Amino acid sequence: MAEFMDVHRGMKGITDDQLMEAHRADLAIEGEEGVHFKHAWADPESGTVYCLSEGPSADAVQRVHQRAGHPADEIHAVPVAV
Template sequence: MPLFMDIHHVEGGVRAADVAAAHEKDLATQAPYGVNYLKYWVDEDAGKIFCLVEAPDAEAANTVHAKAHGLVADEIYPISAEG
C-alpha cells in the first residue's frame, strides 16, 4: 500500500497530549477508509505535526483526519520506505 507523510502547521504551537488524543481518534476511524496511521512526531513549539500513514491515496488519509478530529494536513507527500 502507498506510504505518505503528512504535515500539519498549527499556529501558536501544539501540545503533545492533544496530538496523542487526535491520533487515537484517527486509529478509531481509519479502518473503513483502508488507512493505517503508523506513527507521528510533534514539534510542540513550532506547531508542527508529522504523520506517517499507509493509505490507498492522500485523499483517504486526509479524510480520516477530517472525520476523526477535523485537523486536516496542510501538506501530504508520497514517500518510499526503502533505505
C-alpha cells in the same frame, strides 16, 4: 499499500496528550478508509505535526484527518524508504 507523510501546521504549543488524542481519533476511524496511521511526531515550538501512514491514496489519508477534525496542510507520497 503506499506510504504517506503528512504535515499539519498551526498546532503551536501542542502537548503530548493532545498529540495522542489526535492520533487516537485517526486510529478510531482509519479502517473505514483502508488507512493505517503508523506514527506521529510534533514540534510544539513551531506548531508542526507530522504523521506517517499507509493507505490506498493521499485522498483517503486526508478524509480520515478531516473526519477526525484536523485536516492535513500537505500530504506527500513516500515511494522510496530505507
